[in-house]
Amino acid sequence: MxxxxxxxxxxxxxxxxxxxxxxxxxxxxxxxxxxxxxxLVVVVQRMFTSIDSFSFMAVPFFMLAGAFMSEGGVTRRIVDFSMALVGALAGGLALVVAVAGMFFAALSGSSAATTAAIGASMIDEMERRGYPRSFAAAVVASGGTVGIVIPPSITMVVYGSIANTSVAELFMAGFLPGIIMGVVMCLTSWVISKKNGYRGEGQFSVMRLLRTTKECFWALMMPVIILGGIYSGIFTATEAAAVAAVYGAFVGFFIYRELHLKDLWRTLLSAAYNTTMIMFVVGAANLFGWILTNAQVPHMLAQAFADLASSPLVFLMLVNVLLLFIGTLINASAAIVILTPILLPVALGLGIDPVFFGVLMVINLAIGCITPPVGLDLFVVSSIAGISIDKVTVKVLPYLVTLLISLVVFTWFPSIITCVPSMMK
Structure with a gap:
């Protein structure tokens, strides 16, 4: 009932x-x-208890860091750097979107934030340079998927808190597959651009690359400081988020000087608004999952998966199908909160590494963000571009196919995900 x-x-x-x-x-x-x-007081109690965690303090700090860097002129510099790096190749601007998405993912930790930040500055520019608007929107939506895979990732923080797994190891494990996903999307854009005659932007220049690298240096140092501090044991993931917020403010106010006191309230409000949305979804998802747990639903689903899965690989393939479907319907953080208590015990029973399983879940949900009919990034980019979602969907299909192939490879060869944390131990 x-x-x-x-x-x-x-x-x-x-x-x-x-x-x-x-x-x-x-x-x-x-x-x-x-x-x-x-x-009904139970509703409030359960929602508050679920987010009353030291690990979850990383969420508002990473949001604040991303807001400071975005408002402080970082997005433009990342785009300029990416343009100098790959802009001369066929489909240069499409490649720039994918590369910029990877860099901005290392600042924002959010798929939707990455999509919105890159889309706001690149869709109109791509259309002016002769790219169809629907194609530009599809490239931006696809580039945003790595926002929750490349560390720091808010979704990984949520998984680590629910699964009692090291967030630092999750960050390390997400780095390589996130880069691979970005490279795969670059290759897809290049092939499509060659086929349709989309040209590059000017000639490659070492001097221009060095100049944009210098301008972008302080922005590129943020993920180095965050990840270096976590991996070296100087601070925890939550403390790293606080350091990132302070660093983002310092760069915006004193290095690039594009962040002013009059912008401070709007920036803080933006970070608070995004944090509140995530925390509310996580709290509601935890309440939802608690009710399902009391109804023995996790036990029944776990038993069903155990009966169907004759091997770890079969189980992982079944999980991939489930998560790709769920990822089109539910926010990634909410899906993690609801499904981790259901699926993780079965994975552990089959001898699957919890860090590998967590990153694989995140990758699935990231791809779900551009999976029709209701992938989150499709709606975000449709709103930014001002075009219907069905036009974006048609153009995003090649990227979806290549990402799904990547997902199968990650599933078949777990060492791609686990090799970096293994080397760091």
């Missing part, structure tokens, strides 16, 4: 256009009140 009521009410609420957080929280409240006859 509980399972059917919560799922049906959740789908009905979503069909009204409500956000995923509202859908999770309200459907959970309906079950607690109408089916289980529990006081």
């Amino acid at each position: 509980t399972l059917w009521v919560i799922l049906v009410s959740f789908l009905i609420i979503l069909s009204t256009g409500a956000s995923i957080g509202v859908g999770l929280g309200l459907s959970s409240a309906i079950v607690l009140w109408a089916v289980q006859d529990m006081p």
Whole structure:
């Protein structure tokens, strides 16, 4: 009874256009009140308890760091650096989007934030240079997927907190597959551009590359400081997020001098708004998952997966299919909160490394962000570009196919994900 009521009410609420957080929280409240006859104060208690964690303090700090760097002129410098690096190749601007997406992912930790930051500055520019607007939007949406794979990743922080797994190891494990995903998207853009005759932008110049590298140096140092500090044991992931926020403010105010006191309130408000959305979704998802757990749903699903999975590889392929579907419907952090307690015990029982499994879950959910019909990044970029989502979907399919091939490779060869943390031990 509980399972059917919560799922049906959740789908009905979503069909009204409500956000995923509202859908999770309200459907959970309906079950607690109408089916289980529990006081609604439990809703607030469970949501607060789920985010009352030292690890989750990293989320607002990473959001603040990304806001400072974005408002402080970092996005433009990253685009200029990427242009100097790959802009001369066929489809130069399309390649620039993928490269800039990788760099900005190392600053923002968010897929939607990466998509929005790059899209706001690149879609119009690509259209002016002769690229179809729908293609430009698809390139931006695809480039944003690495936002939750390349560290620091807010979704990995959420997984680490739920799974009681080292966030530092998750960050290390996400680095290589994130870079590979970015390179794969560059190759896809290059092939499409060669086929359609999209030319590069000028000639490659070593002097221009050196100049833009110098201008971008302070921005590029932020992920080095964050990851270097975590891997060397100088500070934890949460402390690294605080350091990143201070560093972002310092660079914006005193190095690039494009962040001013009059911008401070808007920047803080933007970071607070994004943090609140994530925390609300995580809290509501935890409440939703708690109700499912009490209804024995995780046990039933785990048993079903155990019966179907004759080997770890079969189990991982089944999980890939499930997560790709879930990733089109639910925010990545919410999906992690709901599904990790269900799937991780089965994975551990099959001898699967929890760090590898966590990164694989994140990669799946990242690809889900551009999987039709309701991938989050598709909606973000559709809004920025001012075009219908179906036009973006058609152009994003080649990128989706290549990312799915990459996912199969990561699943088949786990060492691609685990090699970096293994070397660091």
